[in-house]
Amino acid sequence: MPETFLFATEVALNGLMAGVMYSLVALGFVLIFKASGIFNYAQGVMALFAAMTLVGIQQGQVPFAHAINATFGTDIHNFGWQAPALLAILLTVGVMIALAWAVNRYIFRHLVNQEPIILFMATIGLAYFLEGIADLMWGSEIKRLDVGLPQGINTWIDETTFTIFGYGFFIDNLDIVAAIIAALLVAGLVAFSQYTKQGRALRAVADDHQAALSVGISLNFIWVLVWSIAGFVALVAGIMWGAKSGVQFSLSLIALKALPVLMLGGFTSIPGAIVGGLIIGVGEKLFEFCFGIGQCFGGFINLGGATENWFAYVLALAFLVFRPQGLFGEKIIERV
Amino acid sequence: MKTLTTLTAAATMAAAPALADLVIPDLSYRTGPYAAGGIPFSDGYQDYFTLLNERDGGIGGVPIRLIECETAYDTEKGVECYEATKDEGALVYQPLSTGITYQLIPKTAADGIPMHTMGYGRTSAANGEVFNNIFNYPANYWDGASVAINYLLDENDGSLEGKDIALVYHNSAYGKEPIRTLEALAAKHGFILSQLAVDHPGQEQRSTWVQIRQQRPDYVIMWGWGVMNQVAIQEAANIRFPMENFIGNWWAGAEHDVSPAGMAADGYLSLNMNTVDPELPVFDEIREHVIGSGEAAGDGSHVGSVLYTRGMYAAMLAAEAIRKAQEIHGEADITAAMMRDGMEALTMTEERMLELGAPGIGPVFSVSCENHGGSGQALVQRWNAAEGVFEPITGFISPDEEVIVPLVEEDSLAYAAENGIEPGCA
Structure with missing residues (x-):
């Protein structure tokens, strides 16, 4: 088999895996947009906040230690205990639920019936606030995130593909775990929305707020619920991305990778977030391989690399031309 | 009459010379995606100047006044910080960003304020005959x-x-x-x-x-x-x-x-x-005089780390240049132009690093008009x-x-030609 084809296949597989990671971020956007029509600019920062909180709890860090020490002249940094990963995750979920409640109680409850642009701007404010408070609570250091996830090359895939093709494919164990978790997450979300009372209520609110209100569904409850779920999804994304790079400010920028996924998959579809992520992941990686670094067609086109960031958006725009609502988005015509 | 007296007093106060100080702006980034690198560097940079203030009463008897300005590693904000601080009597800039450096090169040249881009910025600035105000020692x-x-x-x-x-x-x-x-x-x-x-x-x-x-x-x-x-x-x-x-x-x-x-x-x-050696005597001095007295820029946890050490080393080189400028001009309260002269006459020897409590912290090098880049060793x-x-x-x-x-010469001369600069030493 030609070497270039094998290399391209390996790149495409890694693109699929990268796409899953993008989808994890995009899912949070979709959940909130679907239920409340809010494009949550703060979703990336929520992933950062969740991951920082997780590591802080796990390492027994005293929140706001720097501010406390500066104010009271104390020298406290750590509680002196290390929390097990599972307990830390559960406690972080609790924090994200509290955050969801606070966001709705103090921000969005006061913005009911406002224009979407006002709600969007409120999430920009929320993003900057969360960024600042996360720094204040847990500090700006880069923290190692270790919840026992496997990392590094999957030797089984490497050896098996080597036996078959004479070339071993690289697939990161962390990406495989991310794919499994994403599948479970989507299955769980679909099951929740189809088979539970709260899930059906959530779908009703997504379809028509007024009608849902008229049958006695509490909008407040549903919004807290959906922000909590989005917070949980942000935690999962934060763990996966944080395991790669350490937990640091840049985690908030992963939202940039989710935007083309949303444009392509649609803002209201959970399967769209997954399929969109996969298309973007494979598309950008193959384009980089073939034309970014000129590995296809004898290096006929070589753009010098670093094409992934912009090509993802080109790909999404190309899809938008033919399906403005995205691949799986709802077609809404507000004017003729 | 009362109004006249008040106005006269106010005019006299305005005309009186301000208390002397050596102004060092710190264009830091404690926020944003590059904060993890910006924080320890800035802590080290500031803590060394604070040490000189606390232990020695400044340099040559003149206290150092630090002005910190947050750039978030953003070029636009970096330029704003420069504009906001340059009229305070700034002696030298250390922007810790190649992007900001490129924007400040023409501005610092026009304002006559030296800039030290230690191991970053425009490499060909090592040619001091073209880039009179830019220094990138000890290496680029x-x-x-x-x-x-x-x-x-x-x-x-x-x-x-x-x-x-x-x-x-x-x-x-x-x-x-x-x-x-x-x-x-x-x-x-x-x-x-x-x-x-x-x-x-x-x-x-x-x-x-x-x-x-x-x-x-x-x-x-x-x-x-x-x-x-x-x-x-x-x-x-x-x-x-x-x-x-x-x-x-x-x-x-x-x-x-x-x-x-x-x-x-x-x-x-x-x-x-x-x-990198956390046990350097200078760090003990910082622990005692700066962290111990609660004057540290950060919480003291970075002392001795790679970037803290580099920030402190950058401050040490700036302080040495101030001393050299004071020596050359016979004046303790120096100006930015004098600082430039001090930087251009800077010499770092093993003996001097030992005296400063930082033996072997950097290479031995000297700066000249022709060479603003030092020894280039790493x-x-x-x-x-x-x-x-x-x-x-x-x-x-x-x-x-x-x-x-030859690469430095080629690039710097091209810059000189583009910008109408006549290369040469003052």
Whole structure:
């Protein structure tokens, strides 16, 4: 088999895996947009906040230690205990639920019936606030995130593909775990929305707020619920991305990778977030391989690399031309 | 009459000379994606000046006034910080950003304020005949690239003929700086150079490292900053690229770059323009006079780390230049123009570093009008993951002047021609 084809296949597989990671971020956007029509600019920062909180709890860090020490002249940094990963995750979920409640109680409850642009701007404010408070609570250091996830090359895939093709494919164990978790997450979300009372209520609110209100569904409850779920999804994304790079400010920028996924998959579809992520992941990686670094067609086109960031958006725009609502988005015509 | 008296008093007060101080702006970044590197550097930079104030009452009897301004590593904000602080009597700028440096080069030239871009910024600023106000001692990017190649030459019995070397670089003005030198060195030594750009911020680098796995270069040199470093080191570990063949530049060789990868980063190499030793006497002084008295810029946890040390070293070089300026002009309360003269006459010897409580912290070098870049020497350090420290594995290595000097001259003279500058010494 030609070497270039094998290399391209390996790149495409890694693109699929990268796409899953993008989808994890995009899912949070979709959940909130679907239920409340809010494009949550703060979703990336929520992933950062969740991951920082997780590591802080796990390492027994005293929140706001720097501010406390500066104010009271104390020298406290750590509680002196290390929390097990599972307990830390559960406690972080609790924090994200509290955050969801606070966001709705103090921000969005006061913005009911406002224009979407006002709600969007409120999430920009929320993003900057969360960024600042996360720094204040847990500090700006880069923290190692270790919840026992496997990392590094999957030797089984490497050896098996080597036996078959004479070339071993690289697939990161962390990406495989991310794919499994994403599948479970989507299955769980679909099951929740189809088979539970709260899930059906959530779908009703997504379809028509007024009608849902008229049958006695509490909008407040549903919004807290959906922000909590989005917070949980942000935690999962934060763990996966944080395991790669350490937990640091840049985690908030992963939202940039989710935007083309949303444009392509649609803002209201959970399967769209997954399929969109996969298309973007494979598309950008193959384009980089073939034309970014000129590995296809004898290096006929070589753009010098670093094409992934912009090509993802080109790909999404190309899809938008033919399906403005995205691949799986709802077609809404507000004017003729 | 009362009004007249008040006005006269006010006019007299306004005309009276302000209390003398040595103004040092600190264009720091404690927020944003590059804060993890900006914080320890700024802490070290400020703590050293605070030490001089607390212990010695300033320099030459004149206290130092630090003005911190947050840039978030954003070029626009950096320029705003410069504009906001330059009229305070700023003596020298240290923006810690190549992007900000490029914007400030014409401004500092027009305002007559020197700028020290230690190991970053515009490499050809080493030619002081063109860039009168810019200093990039003790080493610049092209020196760094050459030192990395000289180290590899040593490792390969003096020959890199036919070797594959990949440059993984931040796709920015900063990341592209070493390309020219490496291309010249590739032509000279016969190695094959491949270039792999990583877009800001560098959170996703899978295709880069899959390509490295496919091409199997003998060595990877990295010009990274921020999250790009942590992800690259993790990805290198994932594809089992040998860490002893992976060399970062001096902005890709701090503790926080390697710690997220844990033990997998063990053996990773990087350049450094200063040694790292938390037990230096100067750090004991900082612990006693600055941290102990609650005057530290941070919480003191970074003392002795790679970037804290570099920030402190930068401040030490600035303080030495102030002393030199005071000596040259016989005046303690110096101006920016005098500071420039001090920087241009700076000499760092082993004896002086010992006196300052930092023996061997940097290379021995001297600055002149023709050479604002110092000796260009750097060392190679290796990460010991078990101990959590970078350990030097070489002494200070000199760059290949035969290649660097003509490149500096060519680039700086082109800049002079473009900007109507007549090269020369004052």
